[in-house]
Amino acid sequence: MTQNKPGITVSEQESLRINNLSTALLALDSLAIYRGLLEDVVISRLRALLISLTPDSIDLREVINLYNDFYFELAKSGTISLKEYITDKIIFAENLFTSKLQAGQTPETSAIEQAVVQDLQELQLLANLESKELKAEINQRLNNPAYNSYVEKLPEWISEDQAAQTPLHIQQIKESFYRSKHWADCLEELKQFYQHNGSGVFARYIAFVWEKTNGQGYLKGIESPDPITLNDLIDYQNERSRVIENTLQFLQGVPSNNVLLYGDRGTGKSSTVKAILNHYHTQGLRMVEVPKAYLADFPLIIRQLKNRSQKFIIFIDDLVFGDNEENYTSLKAVLEGGLESKTPNILIYATSNRRHLVKEYFSERAGLHSGNPNEEVHAGDSMQEKLSLADRFGINVVFSSPDQNRYLKIVEGIAANRNLNIDKERLQKEALQWALWYNGRSARTARQFVDWIAGRETLQN
Template sequence: MENDVKKLVARIESLVLFRDLLKDEVVGRFIRLLETVCGENRDCREFVRSYSDFFHSLVAQNMAQGLSGNCSFGDYLTHAVLYRETPVSLMAGQNHAAQMPGWLTGMLAGELNVLGEMAATTSRGIKTEWLRNCNREADIVSELPEWSAEPINYRFFEAGKPWGDSSDRLLDFYNQCGSGIFARYNGFVWERSGEQGVLRGVDDPDPVRLSDFIGYELQRKEIVENTLRFIRGYPANNLLLYGDRGTGKSSTVKALLNEYHSLGLRLIEVPKDLLSDFNHILRMIRNRPQKFIIFIDDLSFSDGESSYTAMKAVLEGSLENRPANVLVYATTNRRHLVKERFSERAGLMSDDPNDEIHAADTIEEKLSLADRFGMTITFTAPDQESYLRIVEGLAQQRGLTVDRDFLRKKAIQWEMMYNGRSPRTATQFINWLEGYLKTQEET
């Protein structure tokens, strides 16, 4: 087996398409372990150290990837193949498997076979080979923990077959799901790490679905139709969702992701104060096969705020054109997105030489920002009957059995005592009611 181990190390070092894996901590420690097994220096302490270092990093990285308690090397390598960005994954995102160059698909199959061999290398086999050449401190070596060779969570590659047999299937995966972070996650948040902006994938997005909402059917119909046109590659508009607080504007945008991510939709939430990074975000997602909605929540600007200029560039475009796979959806509680002062209107008829001559132009520019969105969808607070209809619908969704008159009376009392009439208030009331009823059942 020693020659087989040396040959595997050489084949790993020959990787081209997946060459970045050689810089990976887990793979690097695996290679070090193999080199220890077939090396001339038979130091048991060095073997135990290399073995334990690899095992520790494997478990730690699997936990970091959400594979809690998993010590499968097959899972780790499968995750790397599916979700690391490589030249072949980027190319396959733009081309079907049949359009890929023959030399590249052949190389892909060969390198997948190498990774499959790595995954199939068992901890028991490594310990046996070490003890065959050096049986000193055999009790320590035999008691070392063992990892799993087969994938546990990922069943992408067929068991018992070379991984290279699934190369066409992998190319189809890249073409349909994209590559790298955009294949692994559906929702993202743009953040600052020091002076640099980074795209963070959301592990646990809000699970809200369109079917969860009650009321505002016409508004959501417009939003859904615009989104589906965008996903299908047809012309679509940027959207401004305007209205009273608690009416479900932000939740509606989040629900779109849960409904249509399988069609290639992705959502990137960008804080208002980071809008100056917009062009950098565009460069990251330009020419990707997915469709991206840039989501800006609670949009409004103070006078002279720098992000106002950035928002205008986002909507109108700058020298660097916004790609066809990007739309902007924003929510706001303000009809006029930029705060306006009475002193500015006074400037229209002012004798003060320090006032702006063309004050009307400044006012008009501030009022026109909302008009730069293609469509404005309005969510107003419900009247009492609409509010009660939402309450009754939510109670039915939760399976709450309660007298209708009691339900309506308590719902009215709740909105008067707390946050006024809105779908959010209705949900908060139902949360209280469900807890109240369950407490009553216990007593």
Template sequence: MTDKLLLELASLSIYINITEDTAVKKLAELIRLLNGESVTPEETVKVYCGIYAHLLRNGCSNFYQHVENLTLRDENIFTLSCEKGRININDPIAKQADVELRILKRLAEVSCAEIKEKIREKFSGNTLVKQITDGLPDWNSIAEDSPNAGWSAEERISWHRKNGAGIFCSHYFFIYDGATQNFVPVKNPDPITLDRLYFVENQKRLAVKNTRIFLAGRTANNILFYGDRGTGKSSMVKAIANEFCRDGLRLVEIPKRYLEHMPKITSMLSGRGLKFILFIDDLAFDSAESEYTALKAVLEGGIEHRPDNILLYATTNRRHIVKEKFSEREGLYSDNSDDEIRARDAIQEKLSLADRFGITIVFTSPAKKEYLQIVHKMAEESDIKIDPALLEQKAMQWELAYNGMSPRTARQFIDWLKGEMELELD
């Protein structure tokens, strides 16, 4: 381990961000200490263990995997070009990336055994240092659960084209934070899958077909998922994201209070090589709210065309998303023609928002028979052993006491029943 690695790290230009990582900086500091003259055992051991501490704080105890993850998640001109499919191995940027990736591979493969031996040699006359060094943690080995992306530019071109770059290559669900104007990864997304959505086959078929058209690069429609609460509207959107996340689809939830940021959000995502569904849950506006104007412009009618890699999927419990008041209709039958025009215009503007979604998919609450069938399916999934008649009796008691018959109510009942039965077994 010589100063050559430090010089190579100084030569990075495409992957320069990696040199700012704390663990990498501490390793560089450790190399300088071991190659320097005036250094104490305490500071050497402290820096060595500081590398391990940083790895643990970031949920990765392996330096090789840590560096590999840094290279995969780094957003730079090379990785973004790969994501967009606009680069090949003969491109000068790809050739430079190939050189830098090989440097970073050498960094990732730094041997703890070699470092420990250097420490022993450095302080050869100190028996305590030898004793302490023998007990230092080994924070580097080739990770068995590596993403297997390879370290050549050619391999990375293929990997980033499929998986994306930056934060979008390691997460599939995001929430837009308007305060920082960033996309925050959802670390524990809902794992719901399409096959766990019951008695919504027609709705599922239409939503999946539209999404497939979108992923194929064709013109698809924005979708409004409308219906009773608890009927699976939001679950449908999340299940679609889970189904197609490995095909380059990412889901970004936009809180309603940040809808005025929609032009900025679409601008941030429009240049990416991935496809994005912007998800707005429980969409409804009061009469005084102005955010619906910004949303309407994005849906259709704004000066800027909606990017081809972005769709809007929204859920609502209201057929007419913007709430109306009877007072707004007073002018419709007035003798004052001026009042009638203003009232009709106001009403039409409010109704036009829902119309700007190309597709509206309707969800309805299940009948008793369907509700009980859903309960039985969920009980089977959860491996609940119970007499079918007793299960139905308990399910009906639950829906009467709580939220009525819906898939959400069925899920809440099954979760409670499973917990109750497991507690009694203990």
């Protein structure tokens, strides 16, 4: 991108730049709603550098160290554009203004919006600070030509906007800032962004995983979710359509159900859920994967998600419980809609290779007629509780292993999507051999076979 933005003359750009360092420092000190940015490591380093330049007499070593501290943190963030960095911080901020908008509320008073407008103006001034201006100021304060070479060797950040690969909804709001003469004019678009996409990590990421460190659970954003799309999935349209229909009801705010996708391994259960996220995330859909070991954290997870305008699917993959596990009681409470658990912006999608999610043993059935004093008196109740967990999902969708014809249809569909020019008879013959040698017939086996034959064809050609 060029430095001179469309619609902005050189003289107008000059007027947006900071005339002196005290103005830059004052811009930071003037932040109100976005004041949390002062705790950001890059912004705080910049502020420390600016403060070091306010006295009449400055120390060269101190200034050089503070300058490089700031530059190091800026580069570590993944950009050397101060404008891009500050724009990102505005877009992904968490404060009173953004929290209300992402919860579907509006700020109570115009005073809050006026404070936001003022903050945007101050941040635009700061974003236009150039390294050459800062270095010139340092030389002027030092007033010693012998030091000029040290200052001139300091690395420079750029004032241009880097063309980074970002999701479309983020790129659009960034471009609005980059094109704008006055960032305050972006207020309405910024409000719509927060309302539709959320703020903080919920605007930055579409997929999360619940993790724990030192006993504390937290949502970790996934930088690169599985990119699989609905178009990549061949066959199983009837099974998949039921899940898609339910998801659309969920997104439109009408009654919808928790979903259990169960059946044979490799049939595309997990891929279906991931592809649905990739297809509908632009409509405000988000996904949180929760490992089975952390199901007891459901109340904590729900508290973090429930007061947001986005729709969240809690995804539990490969769900099955042992006979002694109590985590299933946490899941059961959420499925039944406990006082805290029931919330209209959260659904649970789970996958499993088995219909009965809690393992049952023949000894338990024997216990119904057992004279053993160590057996449970009401063994039938326990058995029914275990069998009924799957029934608490409103929708059960079965994914069965394909027969030979269906398996070959999936192979041919994947090969066609990849534009593989292979004789059909040969493709089918080798696909059947592959299924015999490896994991049997399944959608996963078909994809693995096509990966193999596509790689082999590429090397041979």
